[in-house]
Amino acid sequence: xxxxxxxxxxxxxxxxxxxxxxxxxxxxxxxxxxxxxxxxxxxxxxxxxxxxxxxxxxxxxxxxxxxxxxxxxxxxxxxxxxxxxxxxxxxxxxxxxxxxxxxxxxxxxxxxxxxxxxxxxxxxxxxxxxxxxxxxxxxxxxxxxxxxxxxxxxxxxxxxxxxxxxxxxxxxxxxxxxxxxxxxxxxxxxxxxxxxxxxxxxxxxxxxxxxxxxxxxxxxxxxxxxxxxxxxxxxxxxxx
Numbered sequence: 001x002x003x004x005x006x007x008x009x010x011x012x013x014x015x016x017x018x019x020x021x022x023x024x025x026x027x028x029x030x031x032x033x034x035x036x037x038x039x040x041x042x043x044x045x046x047x048x049x050x051x052x053x054x055x056x057x058x059x060x061x062x063x064x065x066x067x068x069x070x071x072x073x074x075x076x077x078x079x080x081x082x083x084x085x086x087x088x089x090x091x092x093x094x095x096x097x098x099x100x101x102x103x104x105x106x107x108x109x110x111x112x113x114x115x116x117x118x119x120x121x122x123x124x125x126x127x128x129x130x131x132x133x134x135x136x137x138x139x140x141x142x143x144x145x146x147x148x149x150x151x152x153x154x155x156x157x158x159x160x161x162x163x164x165x166x167x168x169x170x171x172x173x174x175x176x177x178x179x180x181x182x183x184x185x186x187x188x189x190x191x192x193x194x195x196x197x198x199x200x201x202x203x204x205x206x207x208x209x210x211x212x213x214x215x216x217x218x219x220x221x222x223x224x225x226x227x228x229x230x231x232x233x234x235x236x237x238x239x240x
Contacts, residue, residue, distance in 0.1 A: 001024055001026065001027055001028070001048050001049070002027075002028045002029075002030070002045060002046070002047040002048050002049070003020050003024070003027055003028070003029050003030070003047055003048065003049045003050070003051065004029075004030045004031075004032065004038060004041055004042055004045060004047040004049070004050045004051070004075070005017060005020075005029060005030070005031045005032070005050075005051045006031075006032045006034075006035060006037075006038035006050060006051070006052045006053060006056070006061070006064060007031070007032075007033070007051070007052075007053045007056075007080070008033050008034055008053060008056045008057060009053075010033070012053070012080075012101065013031050013033070015102075015103075016029075016051050016080065016103065016108075017029045017031065019103065019104075019105050019108050020051075020108070022105060023105055023108055023109050023112070024112070030045055030047065034056055034057060034058055034059065035056055035058060035059030035060065035061070035063060035064040036058060036059055038050070038052070038064055039064060039067055039068070042068055042071060042075065043071065046073055046075075047075045048075055048076065049075055049076045049077075049078065049112065049115065050068060050075045050076070050077050050078070051078050051080050052064060052065060052068075052077055052078065052079055052080065053079075053080055053081060054079055054081040055081065055082075061079060061081070065077050065079070076096045076112075076115035077096055077115075078096060078097040078098070078099060078111050078112070078115055079097070079098045079099065080099045080101060080103055081098075081099075081100065081101060082100065082101040096111075096114060096115035097110075097111035097112075097114045097115050097137075098111075099111050106135075106146075107146075110135055110137040110146050111137070113137060114137040114138070114174075134148060134149055134150070135147065135148055135149060136149060136152070136164055136171065136173055136175070136180075137173070138171050138172055138173045138174065145171060147164055147166055147169070147171045149184060149187065150187075150200075151166045151167060152164050152165065152166055152198055153165050153166060153167065153197065153198050153201045153216045153217070153218060153219045153221070154195060154196060154197045154198060154214075154216060154219075154221060154223050155177060155180050155188065155195065155196040156194060156195055156221070156223060157176075157177045157193075157194040157195070158172075161173060161174060162174075162175060162176070162177055162180065165219055165221050166219075167218040167219060177194065177195075177196060180196060181196055184196075187199060187200070189202065189232070189233065189236055190229055190232075191214055191223055191224070191225045191226070191229050191233055192223060192224045192225060192226045192229060193226065194223075194224075195214075195223035195224060197214050197216060197223055198216070199236060201216045201217040201218060202214065202215075202216060202217075202233075202236065202237065203215040203216060203217055204237060205225055205230075205233055205234070205237070208222075210224065211224060211225070211226075212224065212225035212226075212230055213225060214233070
């Protein structure tokens with residue numbers, strides 16, 4: 001995997017190189033100190049991933065990201081900046097992830113996994129970072145937000161996103177319900193075409209006016225159970 005770091009502060013660039021080297025096996029990192037040099041290296045090196053500062057002299061990160069998107073083989077892009085104010089612009093530009101400095105290793109790993117979901121061609125090389133994922137991630141106006149998988153009670157598919165429901169908070173994520181089912185097949189049970197539930201928090205099922213619904217420990221949300229999946233849900237409950 002090849003990573004280009006475009007960062008005008010040498011100390012910050014060196015730290016990102018170190019974090020990437022610790023997080024990703026066999027990573028090859030290249031560093032550019034400004035946007036123009038970064039674009040030249042991106043065309044020459046064809047990186048899989050670009051870690052991009054926003055505030056830089058001559059050409060800022062937003063301009064660089066726009067030009068990177070137009071390359072014949074565009075890389076995944078993760079903004080790394082000290083300024084939360086740029087998050088909305090990053091989201092509008094559909095960058096793959098957004099990190100606030102100082103970046104730590106766990107947030108970086110989550111951001112890379114988030115980027116790989118948006119760039120499926122790069123998924124096999126990036127997924128090696130976390131063979132047993134413990135977190136789900138989402139890009140918001142605050143940067144990359146995460147939630148531990150072991151506290152998720154259910155995933156509910158909405159129009160464009162999936163809602164991860166925890167005991168004390170929810171998180172909107174861009175990953176599809178099908179991908180989540182594959183990633184967490186040991187933890188999650190399909191109960192409906194629009195719902196997965198955590199086996200460890202499954203209390204039971206009951207019939208409502210709208211049909212069968214699931215009761216989950218710790219939350220009031222009660223996902224529906226379709227006829228197609230009803231037998232499997234009963235079997236899981238009976239096997240306890």
